[in-house]
Amino acid sequence: MTERDPTPGNREFSLEIETDVLVVGGGPAGCWAALNAISAGARVVLVDKGHCGSSGATASAGTQIWYVPPDPRERETAMASREAMGGYLSERRWMVPVLDKTWESVNRLAAWGYPFPSNEQGIEQRISVQGPEYMRLMGRKVKNAGVRILDHSPALELVRDDTGAIAGATGIRRQEGGNWIVRAAAVIMAAGGCAFMSKALGCDVLTGDGYLMAAEAGAELSGMEFSSAYAISPSFASITKTALYRFARFYREDGTLIEGAGSARGRSIIARTLLSEPVYARLDLAETDALKAIMRRAQPNFFIPFDRRGIDPFTERFPVTLRLDGTVRGTGGLRLTGLDCATTVPGLYAAGDNATREPICGGFTGGGSHNAAWAIATGAFAGTAAAKFALKKKPSPVLRRLGRAGYAEAARELDTNAALQAVQQAVFPLDVNYFRTEAALSREVHRLDDLWERLETSGGVSHLDLLRLREVAAMTATARWMYRAALARTETRGMHRRDDFSKQDPAQRHRLIVSGLGHIAVRPEPVEEPIFREAAE
């Protein structure tokens, strides 16, 4: 398999680069990672499937940030607020440094000129960012810091050296054509979560690519059962902004109110209703013109679909749906071994949604807030640690490319569109993924296992077709990890809801670690004792 074992100068790649740290992904986590790695003295290359500054969930959506002043009482409240909701799987030894690093980093963002609004006393309010503005600034900072950015250059697989450490990645250039290899002493996976191309806002680029590449290198994942996040959106639009739905009431087609339906705890009532009939929303609870104006100024993108369809969402009912956010608003991802954001694979780090967010959220999160803070803080931690690792590492030759699915030599043809639809049919339905049962999960796991076998033996396609094939493989692998973990967690905890095990089971207050591609192993991992005992819930 000589073509799978690249040596420098063999002309297999149209672009070859050598660097210290390679960052995969140009969203917030990747940008913070790149900035911290380069200020630690490393040479840094950042590759993005799309464009660093406009790609990913944050750039188009915008986000609140878990930005809490270093006041002991405020920090205590902030840390305690989601422990129960997350099923007591978070850990304060993580929350404390994440809050510290987020505070410091967001203040740097303000110093760089991010236009935070001010209140009536003239004090800047730094609890949220508008997506386009935030990510345009981050993209510019990364570029101006001297990071070499390759846009429209998706990474497709990792490469390893003769010591077993990760030594870079390969990918394609989808606009210029050709392919690339970046030889690096450390790689940071910041390629986001997986939303299964559900058309959730900005999320179609988030197909679990980073999970697949890392798992092929032997990395483990954690919290993949916490992957049943669905966002409310108008059924005719991609705008999955849920915060303002707390001012909504929900209705049936005949106009009768759906009791108990809501954007937070009442979301399961919306989901149940959607199983049998359409659901409509109206922002009834925003009664004053002052509040309506505040809502518009808080989230301009929320109003795009209504303005373009000539609908007044405050007075007219509009149809809504639930779009799968998967692990983007879920919490599962690559397992980290410590605050340096290393994975179990030497030379491989993970940050942002690409890593499990259980350390600060447990089994529940939402859009933004904690996830935004996590991207900032873990990006910074991983960037610093990867630079330190890379600068100390002795160079060793790249020996092996690690991509498997889609790279088979005896290429078998596979219809990637049909495969994508098959994955989506396994993960979108509310009566499979939102309301989980042993029967439905097992049925879908078998289908996904069959699909995986076909993906593993596929290959022989052009560069552009290989990208879609790898995306479908990553989504299939992600769905399999999700459902294996969901089958193993025979209880309801965090966002993971088992209709056949509707109670939280104190004996299962542990993380679930999954690993492997052909055969998937699941094992429990203990978490730090919570300050508030579970029994007190």
Next chain:
Amino acid sequence: MIEVIDTETCTDCNLCVKVCPTNVFDAIADGPPVIARQGDCQTCFMCEVYCPVDSLYVDPDPANSYGLTVENVKQANLFGSYRRSIGWAKETRHLRRVDDHFRLPQ
């Protein structure tokens, strides 16, 4: 999804080709870019806000194409409406600093 490029106002700067996360556009020698892969559009509106001359229009529906024309969008006065609302147009620059999240009742 992306519906319209106004080839009259487009300056062929190809910024949309660059910023589109899902690579929907193709640059063309000596002319405005074309919508080459409309079905890949994820309806994120990034091309619209980055377009410096408001030549692009993205319909909110990510699943269906409506065959809209430049005239349709002009009549509804929708070219550039999202860009103006986030303060990225010259005349609305003051809106960049307007973010009322902190004023939302908790």
